Amino acid sequence: MHRPPVPWSSGQVTRRPSQARDRGIPDATVARLPLYLRALNGLAERGISTVSSEDLAVAAGVNSAKLRKDLSHLGSYGTRGVGYDVQYLIYQISRELGLTQDWAVAIVGVGNLGRALANYGGFVSRGFRVAALFDADPAVVGERLVGMAVEHTDGLENVIENRGVSIVVIATPAAAAQQVADRVIAAGVTSILNFAPVVLNVPDGVDVRKVDLSTELQILAFHEQRKADRETGSSMMAEAMDA
Amino acid sequence: MHRPPVPWSSGQVTRRPSQARDRGIPDATVARLPLYLRALNGLAERGISTVSSEDLAVAAGVNSAKLRKDLSHLGSYGTRGVGYDVQYLIYQISRELGLTQDWAVAIVGVGNLGRALANYGGFVSRGFRVAALFDADPAVVGERLVGMAVEHTDGLENVIENRGVSIVVIATPAAAAQQVADRVIAAGVTSILNFAPVVLNVPDGVDVRKVDLSTELQILAFHEQRKADRETGSSMMAEAMDA
DNA sequence: TCTTGTGAATAGATTCACAGCT
DNA sequence: AGCTGTGAATCTATTCACAAGA
Numbered sequence: 001m002h003r004p005p006v007p008w009s010s011g012q013v014t015r016r017p018s019q020a021r022d023r024g025i026p027d028a029t030v031a032r033l034p035l036y037l038r039a040l041n042g043l044a045e046r047g048i049s050t051v052s053s054e055d056l057a058v059a060a061g062v063n064s065a066k067l068r069k070d071l072s073h074l075g076s077y078g079t080r081g082v083g084y085d086v087q088y089l090i091y092q093i094s095r096e097l098g099l100t101q102d103w104a105v106a107i108v109g110v111g112n113l114g115r116a117l118a119n120y121g122g123f124v125s126r127g128f129r130v131a132a133l134f135d136a137d138p139a140v141v142g143e144r145l146v147g148m149a150v151e152h153t154d155g156l157e158n159v160i161e162n163r164g165v166s167i168v169v170i171a172t173p174a175a176a177a178q179q180v181a182d183r184v185i186a187a188g189v190t191s192i193l194n195f196a197p198v199v200l201n202v203p204d205g206v207d208v209r210k211v212d213l214s215t216e217l218q219i220l221a222f223h224e225q226r227k228a229d230r231e232t233g234s235s236m237m238a239e240a241m242d243a
Numbered sequence: 244m245h246r247p248p249v250p251w252s253s254g255q256v257t258r259r260p261s262q263a264r265d266r267g268i269p270d271a272t273v274a275r276l277p278l279y280l281r282a283l284n285g286l287a288e289r290g291i292s293t294v295s296s297e298d299l300a301v302a303a304g305v306n307s308a309k310l311r312k313d314l315s316h317l318g319s320y321g322t323r324g325v326g327y328d329v330q331y332l333i334y335q336i337s338r339e340l341g342l343t344q345d346w347a348v349a350i351v352g353v354g355n356l357g358r359a360l361a362n363y364g365g366f367v368s369r370g371f372r373v374a375a376l377f378d379a380d381p382a383v384v385g386e387r388l389v390g391m392a393v394e395h396t397d398g399l400e401n402v403i404e405n406r407g408v409s410i411v412v413i414a415t416p417a418a419a420a421q422q423v424a425d426r427v428i429a430a431g432v433t434s435i436l437n438f439a440p441v442v443l444n445v446p447d448g449v450d451v452r453k454v455d456l457s458t459e460l461q462i463l464a465f466h467e468q469r470k471a472d473r474e475t476g477s478s479m480m481a482e483a484m485d486a
Numbered sequence: 487t488c489t490t491g492t493g494a495a496t497a498g499a500t501t502c503a504c505a506g507c508t
Numbered sequence: 509a510g511c512t513g514t515g516a517a518t519c520t521a522t523t524c525a526c527a528a529g530a
Contacts, residue, residue, distance in 0.1 A: 028467050028499060034458040038440065052511065058483075059440040065501055072513055080512045081508040097461045100470030105460070112362045114354035120456055128460055129340050149314050167463055190470060191463040193456075197281065199304040207466045209459045213363055215277040217348070217371055218340050220410055220434040223450045225341030227433060271521060295489065308523055315491055323490045324530040 006238050017065040025096070029070040035060045038068070040090045099127030106132040106165045108180050110140050110150050110174035113195055117171060118146050131163045136176065153180070157187040167191045174198045181208075265430040266367075272313040276336050279310065280302045283333045293325035342370030349375040349408045351423050352415035353383050353393050356438055360414060374406045379412050381417065396423070410434045417441045424451075 039059040043051055047181060053071075057064035069079060071084070074096050078084045094100055105128050107114050118130055133150045135141055141152045159165070168184045170177050170192060177196035184192070185206055192208045194200055197215075200208050282302040286294055296314075300307035314320060314327070321327045337343055348371050350357050361373055376393045378384055384395045394402060402408070411427045413435060414418050420439035427435070428449055435451045437443055440458075443451050450475050 026499075030462055031458075033465070034455075034461040035442070037461070039442070053513095054511085059442070060445075063501070066283060066499085068512065069500080069514075076513070078512050079508065080506075081510050083511070096465070098464040099461065101468075103464055103467070104459075112355070112359035116359045117456065119355050130455075166467055167460065191467045193459050193463060199278070199282070199302070201304075205470070205492090207463060209463055211454055211456070211459060212277075213454070214371075215274075215361065216436050216454060217346075218277040218280070218342065218412065219274055220436060220450060220452055221341040221346055221370060222276070222339070224346070224409055224434045226447070227342075269521070296491095297489085304526080306523070308525090309521090311489090311491065319491070321490050322530065323528075324488045326489065 025073045029073050037093045040086055044086050049086050050083050102129050103167050104163055104165045105167045106130035107169045108134045110135040114171040131165050132159050156183050160187040169193045171195045267318045272316050280336045282478035283329055287329050292329055293326050294329055320347040345372050346410050347406055347408045348410045350412045351377045353378040355418040374408050375402050399426050412436045415437045
């Protein structure tokens with residue numbers, strides 16, 4: 001097995017070459033592993049035990065060369081002339097993503113979105129467990145949801161430590177998000193999934209992923225506008241260009 | 244530490260190089276324009292009328308060279324030695340994103356998530372208008388939400404045409420998503436925002452953007468695991484390797 | 487003097503195309 | 509015969525660093 005040069009972005013932890021398992025998986029690859037995992041689970045449910053890169057790529061909606069290169073970063077888990085063993089690959093990807101352990105997740109902000117997230121089935125499925133629900137509104141505190149009482153944000157730090165929460169989902173209004181982030185980071189959390197429409201300011205070493213409805217809509221609008229321009233506007237454009 | 248997701252699903256139409264005004268704005272740039280727009284709106288609210296690329300970059304959480312290059316794709320809207328006029332830049336980015344017109348959006352699936360989306364304020368803000376809500380469940384149909392009655396999915400095609408819906412948000416269970424996509428595409432929709440955890444199969448020319456909670460959590464888990472490995476694992480690793 | 491706008495350099499991701507293994 | 513794994517080529521994005529202009 002080979003060893004591509006893997007610089008470690010923000011310093012430290014030189015990895016000894018003696019170690020066989022190469023941890024320098026590209027971000028773009030990591031972002032696609034969940035996709036492959038879902039496709040594989042679909043195949044497994046349909047009783048399929050072996051799959052080629054071509055078929056799996058179609059199921060995941062990507063190019064097969066890309067899929068093979070992505071998987072090659074995890075190791076050599078395929079068989080030439082045959083393909084990949086579905087169950088084995090599910091296991092390897094799950095392990096790589098850290099889904100073989102359970103992550104305690106806290107949701108802060110139990111409005112419409114927070115409720116939707118708490119109820120979201122796939123959430124609890126494998127690897128994740130909702131360990132706490134928080135809200136600042138006394139009217140909401142105490143309400144039961146997915147077998148769990150909503151707690152007041154006053155207890156944020158204590159609960160995070162006591163229940164070993166390592167991932168926090170922020171579903172508060174924009175104005176509260178930064179403050180929540182500051183508090184959970186101070187309590188030791190380094191992974192945040194942010195649904196509030198603000199750019200969170202966080203120290204190095206803290207990972208923030210942002211999910212933003214209006215951003216997504218705006219990107220769609222951009223492309224939609226272009227398509228419209230191309231259809232109705234081409235003649236007008238042509239005129240303008242003739243000048 | 245931030246990792247922008249930039250998978251581009253489908254579509255792509257060959258563009259002519261002829262035109263002086265180059266409409267070939269990179270996807271990565273388009274994906275950041277909404278971010279800049281939000282940062283600019285924040286500055287505008289605080290009464291700031293001019294901003295340098297450096298300050299705007301900080302507000303948006305990106306590198307200033309990247310911001311300048313992004314903006315340069317839209318045109319030369321800054322003033323050397325001074326910076327950018329906030330209002331003017333807001334207008335230019337809005338125009339580029341197609342937000343100077345109103346897009347009629349339909350939400351299909353009025354469960355917890357659909358409700359959250361419908362109630363999401365920033366949604367209706369500028370450029371977008373919820374024009375219809377659909378659900379397949381007769382118990383939900385007729386319910387009023389944000390001043391609008393939920394309609395049965397039977398009427399999907401008619402309503403889309405009559406109200407000029409051009410963007411559809413799919414917030415149905417996974418099992419229903421593909422079917423909904425097929426129907427709205429047949430009705431002429433070419434922009435879909437998909438919250439269901441499935442890969443939608445769509446023809447060329449249709450843009451799909453996917454928002455996926457469990458994918459985001461899994462990516463966080465990957466990085467969280469790595470951080471844990473680095474801290475607690477180094478000594479254990481060393482032992483294992485000594486063998 | 488200050489900041490934009492942009493070539494040039496670097497880094498990263500995707501795709502091609504085929505050697506190597508089953 | 510068929511499919512994986514991967515160098516090499518290509519394409520895309522980011523960052524540097526500075527000339528040009530206010």
